[in-house]
Each structure stands twice: as C-alpha cells, then as structure tokens.
Amino acid sequence: MTPYSYHDRPILLRQLATEEFDLVIIGGGITGAGIALDAVTRGLKTALVEKKDFAYGTSSRSTKLIHGGLRYLKQLEFGLVKEVGSERAVVHALAPHLVVPEKMLLPLSEKKGLGYWLTSIGLKVYDLLAGVKAEDQRKMLTKAQTLRHEPLLKKDDIKGGAIYAEYRTDDARLTTEIIKTAVSHGAVILNYTRVLEFQYAAEKVAGVMVDDELTGERYTIKAKTVVSAAGPWVDELRDINKSKSGKRLHLTKGVHIVVPHSRFPVKQAIYFDVEDGRMIFAIPRGRITYIGTTDTNYNGDKDEVFTSPEDAHYLIQGVNATFPSVGLSVADIESSWAGLRPLIHEDGKSASELSRKDEIFESPTGLISIAGGKLTGYRKMAERVVNLVIKNHFQQKTLKPSQTQKLWLSEKHFANTRQVKDFARELQRRLAPLALPDHTAAYLVENYGYQAEAIVRRAEIGASGEPSADLALLKAEWWHCVHGEMVCTLQDFFIRRTGLSYFNRQRVLQWQDAMAAEGKTYFKWDDARVAQELTDLNTFLDSLTRFRTAPF
Incomplete structure (x- = not known):
C-alpha cells in the first residue's frame, strides 16, 4: 500500500505552495480523478485539489452501476451507448473486484415499455453497440421464465422479460482507487482544499488561490493550465473566472433509498417501468436492497442535497405497483442518498430528456471546464480533456500517449x-x-x-x-x-x-x-x-x- 495519509498533508501542502505544476485540476470526483491519472501518466506535472472529501458530490451518490446506457437508446444517442458500452468493459478489466458483472432482469409488461419485440431489437442493438461478449448478450424470456427469475413480480402484468449485461460498482471506491493510482505515479492530490480565486498572468489563468479547510492556511498554487472538473459547482467557478456565458449547467436530482433485503428480497438486479414512463432499478447488495433513481430539476443548496418525502414515496409506490406482495412503506427505509447530475441545459427539455453527454468549455483566460457525462465514461472524458490541455500548452513537450486503457487500478491486481x-x-x-x-x-x-x-x-x-x-x-x-x-x-x-x-x-x-x-x-x-x-x-x-x- 502506497502511504497516503493525513500525516502526509504538511508535505503535500508544501509541494502545492512552492512548486509550479503543468496542470492543476479542481474537483476530486470521478472526472477530476480520471484527468489527474491520465495527465500524470502521460508525463505532466499534475496537482488536484478538492474542497471537501474525494467523491463528496455526485461521485458517491450515483446508482453505482458502470452501465452501458440502455436508456440512451430511447434518446437515439447511439454514439453515447457505443462509448460507455465499450468503456465499461475496459474499466472492468482494470479493476474486476470493483466493477462486478451483474445480470439485469428487464420484465416486460402488458401496459408499459416498448413491448417484447421492440425490446428484443433494442437490446440486440445495445449488445452490438456496446461490444457485449457473446456469452453475456441479451436473452429473451417467456412469462414463466421471467417469473422464475423474480417471483415477486406482479404476475398479471408480465408478458415476458429479458436478461442483459450490466456491471455494479461502488462509485466512491472507484474514485478513491483512481486517486491513489494517480498519487502512486507522482500526482500531488489533496482534499479539503477549497479554491477561492484564480491567479492570472498576462490575462491568462496561471494558478489558484486556495484555503486549507482543516487548518485555515491560505496559499497559491502556480500552474501553466487549470482544469475545472467540479461537477455541480462548475458554473460557480466559471462565475469566479468571469467566463460563464452561453451554455450553462442544468442540475437534476437523483435519489436512492435503502431497505433491508429481507423486506424486498429480489433475487437479482432488476430494471422496471413505473407509471410515469420512467424506469427504476432495484439492486440487492449483501444485507440490503437499494432502489433508484428519481430525476427532478434542482435549484437548491448544492452542499445540502437530501431525499424529500415526495422522492421517497415515488420510489416506494413504484416498487409496490410492480411487486405488490412486498408492501413496502416509508418506515422500511433504513437510509438514502441524493446526488446532483451536472447536465447541460437545453431549452424545452425535461430533466429526464436532457442528454448525458459531457461538454468542455474554454474561457478566454484559458480555464478549461468539463461537465455532464457519466460515471462509465470517466476515462474517455479525461482523455479528451488532457488532449486539449496538451494541444493548448504542451505540444512542444515530449509526452506519452494516454496510458489509462491498460493501467491497473491497484498495486496488486486481479486478472479476471x-x-x-x-x-x-x-x-x-x-x-x-x-x-x-x-x-x-x-x-x-x-x-x-x-x-x-x-x-x-x-x-x-x-x-x-x-x-x-x-x-x-x-x-x-x-x-x-x-x-x-x-x-x-x-x-x-x-x-x-x-x-x-x-x-x-x-x-x-x-x-x-x-x-x-x-x-x-x-x-x-x-x-x-x-x-x-x-x-x-x-x-x-x-x-x-x-x-x-x-x-x-
């Protein structure tokens, strides 16, 4: 285990305050972590600062799936399906203990969803786009087979089903392992380090002033370029940089609830339709089953995001309509989490209709910001950002190509x-x-x-x-x-x-x-x-x- 401890903070702080970096990244979620790993392994002197703890925001509050984007087929985002589908196989290979194969049951109802044949065709397209191996490709089920897979389903509604391939993960653990891997390659990374303002030279960003949230110490980090990967806080940093114009973030909230597995004993992960046309997951995990997610617009405090009574009742009602014998109530909920999706605003589109594609913003001062995207696509997002950083600032520097496609996320790794x-x-x-x-x-x-x-x-x-x-x-x-x-x-x-x-x-x-x-x-x-x-x-x-x- 590479030492990376609270007791190392004075050394890391001194490095940040006294050295000049090729790149400083703001934000210690999955996107920032991925950028740090890609950059440092190409040969850039890299630092990352996070105002709270690593994975504090969106990257600890997702559905915790490295999934292939089945829902994006409905939005005809074939390129996104292809990218995230192929990327989940890459991430599984890099950390097979963290990205675990999970067969997903998709029950088909008489009154909801696309119907048996359209679903079969859609899943076949999904398998092709996502490059799913033959043994994991979709398998269509009869009504009897579907009910054997999950006896709790409402029997009168079921007309068939399908099994398709997904991968389960722990988003915060994945972020942590990427950060640790970047540290082991020489990146200087520190949590509880809040960016207060940007530093400029010749009207270009040349660093950041930060505050150590644990000691109150304030200092400046010098850098040739700065990337903001601050998730829901990207527009706040663009405001500080006086560069928020044109496209902006559209925050939506996703909620998950946790109940004892004994109260909702699904036999496997399941993805099912609810009355408003959306779909939600129920995923068994050891002693519990977690259920999600919602997708509603959010305009509140980004540091205080919680499950509302409406959120909880929505998910409970969705479960009870599809699994009537379960009879869940709000009193069964042991815990919950609520996270924000930093999507790109599109006029006239609802929260569920907004694209999950990532987007890169460049300011006149040279600040690069990235928002949107999915947990599954973190590696390719990072690669695109670092490519842009190199194009803008380091074309004359001899650097390696991106290494992360074959870079194990642990010092000792599993082959399969x-x-x-x-x-x-x-x-x-x-x-x-x-x-x-x-x-x-x-x-x-x-x-x-x-x-x-x-x-x-x-x-x-x-x-x-x-x-x-x-x-x-x-x-x-x-x-x-x-x-x-x-x-x-x-x-x-x-x-x-x-x-x-x-x-x-x-x-x-x-x-x-x-x-x-x-x-x-x-x-x-x-x-x-x-x-x-x-x-x-x-x-x-x-x-x-x-x-x-x-x-x-």
Whole structure:
C-alpha cells in the first residue's frame, strides 16, 4: 500500500505552495480523478485539489452501476451507448473486484415499455453497440421464465422479460482507487482544499488561490493550465473566472433509498417501468436492497442535497405497483442518498430528456471546464480533456500517449473475475472463526481488492483484544483508510471509504464512539474535536431519513 495519509498533508501542502505544476485540476470526483491519472501518466506535472472529501458530490451518490446506457437508446444517442458500452468493459478489466458483472432482469409488461419485440431489437442493438461478449448478450424470456427469475413480480402484468449485461460498482471506491493510482505515479492530490480565486498572468489563468479547510492556511498554487472538473459547482467557478456565458449547467436530482433485503428480497438486479414512463432499478447488495433513481430539476443548496418525502414515496409506490406482495412503506427505509447530475441545459427539455453527454468549455483566460457525462465514461472524458490541455500548452513537450486503457487500478491486481471469486472464498474461510456475517468477505474484496488481505490479517490479530470481532474488523479498515486513503474525518470513513452510512447505518451507530476514539489516537483529536466529529456524523445520518418525520 502506497502511504497516503493525513500525516502526509504538511508535505503535500508544501509541494502545492512552492512548486509550479503543468496542470492543476479542481474537483476530486470521478472526472477530476480520471484527468489527474491520465495527465500524470502521460508525463505532466499534475496537482488536484478538492474542497471537501474525494467523491463528496455526485461521485458517491450515483446508482453505482458502470452501465452501458440502455436508456440512451430511447434518446437515439447511439454514439453515447457505443462509448460507455465499450468503456465499461475496459474499466472492468482494470479493476474486476470493483466493477462486478451483474445480470439485469428487464420484465416486460402488458401496459408499459416498448413491448417484447421492440425490446428484443433494442437490446440486440445495445449488445452490438456496446461490444457485449457473446456469452453475456441479451436473452429473451417467456412469462414463466421471467417469473422464475423474480417471483415477486406482479404476475398479471408480465408478458415476458429479458436478461442483459450490466456491471455494479461502488462509485466512491472507484474514485478513491483512481486517486491513489494517480498519487502512486507522482500526482500531488489533496482534499479539503477549497479554491477561492484564480491567479492570472498576462490575462491568462496561471494558478489558484486556495484555503486549507482543516487548518485555515491560505496559499497559491502556480500552474501553466487549470482544469475545472467540479461537477455541480462548475458554473460557480466559471462565475469566479468571469467566463460563464452561453451554455450553462442544468442540475437534476437523483435519489436512492435503502431497505433491508429481507423486506424486498429480489433475487437479482432488476430494471422496471413505473407509471410515469420512467424506469427504476432495484439492486440487492449483501444485507440490503437499494432502489433508484428519481430525476427532478434542482435549484437548491448544492452542499445540502437530501431525499424529500415526495422522492421517497415515488420510489416506494413504484416498487409496490410492480411487486405488490412486498408492501413496502416509508418506515422500511433504513437510509438514502441524493446526488446532483451536472447536465447541460437545453431549452424545452425535461430533466429526464436532457442528454448525458459531457461538454468542455474554454474561457478566454484559458480555464478549461468539463461537465455532464457519466460515471462509465470517466476515462474517455479525461482523455479528451488532457488532449486539449496538451494541444493548448504542451505540444512542444515530449509526452506519452494516454496510458489509462491498460493501467491497473491497484498495486496488486486481479486478472479476471474468477480470481476475484477465488480470493473472496479464501477470505471467507479465514473469517469463519470470527463469526462475521456471510457477506463480509465479498464486501471486503469488492471494496479493497487484494488490500483486503492486510485488513483481515490485522483484524485477526486484534480480535482477541476487542469486545467484538466486528469492531476489530472495523478498526482494521480504519487503519487502512487512514494510512493509505487520506481519511481526515469520521464522515470520510463511514460515508465514502466504506459506504456504511448508506448500506449498514446501524453498524455506524453501534461503533461511532469507538471509531471517534480511534481518531483521538491517530489524529490527536481533543475532546472538543471528538464531540464535533460525532455531532457532524449524526447530523448527516439523521439527514438520510429526515423525510420519515416530514409531512406528506
């Protein structure tokens, strides 16, 4: 594990404040992370700053699928389907533990959707455009076969179905691994570093003034070029640069809710129509099933995006209409997340109709901004941005072509899915004496890959000294994330490195005090800081289910 710790911050800060970079990237989501990795591995001296934590915004709040864009066929965006379809295969090959094959069931109804034959043709086109391997190409199902795949479906409505290929991921973990890989190649990357204003030379952007959110220190980073990959905040930075003209962002909100798998025990991932013509996912993940997403216009606070009562009821009603025997209620929701899509505004189009294509803006001062796009297409988006940076500033510099198509996203990597499964079985065998839940090994491998072995080894050693093997494991994860993944707060750990706030909220509540004590040990937090960390974490946890007490 390459050291990448809170304790490295003074060294990284000194580098940012004293050296000049070829490129500074603003934004530590999937797009910024991808740009940093592409740029540094081509030979550009690269820095990245993020105002909060990595993947704080959209990149920890997606549907968590590296998907091929089936819905874009309806919008006739064939080029987008082809690009994201081929890209998901690339990303799966680079990190098969993080990008996991997931067969998706598409039930076909008498009253909704495109119909059996149009769906069959559409999925065939999808397979061709996305370059799906023969063994994973769509398989059409009869009504009986569809109901065997998912007995919970409303039987009277079903006339058939289809199975097609998707890939599941954890968006925040993917972002983290890309950042760690960029760091291992020499990029200087720091979270909790807010850009306050741009620096100029001869009326061209020549750097940024930033504020360290943890220490209050303010300093300037010098750079030959600056790229803004700030997602929903792109237009704010264009305002600071006095270059927001022409096209602008159109923010839409997507919400996901989390219920116990025992309350909604779908046998596999499923993508189904709802009454308003949209489609939503239900995806089993260990002990839970998560459901999403909504697509509504958003004009509120970009730092405070939450699930509303209307959002929750919309998704619950969609499930109950298609799976009437389940009988979900809002009270079943354990957690939720709400994220913003930074789309490009198009007059006269609804939130669901807006294109998911990315777009690059260039200002007269040389600031390059990128917005739009999809999680799946992060690598190609990064490649296009770096190509433009090189064209504008570094044509005379000897640089490598883009390396990221074959660049593994871990120091020790899996060659294929079979190796991932074999490793997970071995970890499960080792974990058996600790009597942890059955899904623990899969969770660890999908989160950390081969790095899970060191975490398990540490948990085995520590288990005898803890009141619970579960706490020993959590402390082992904390150790890994603090030393190798730039965790600075309890929220960094519980939300974006482990996903526990979304997928196992009760475990967070059970062990938050113990982990705050770990912060005292690792970070020398005083009692006031510990109290503030716990207050901030619980305020966030409360926000995930606030809709349950709101009137509707």
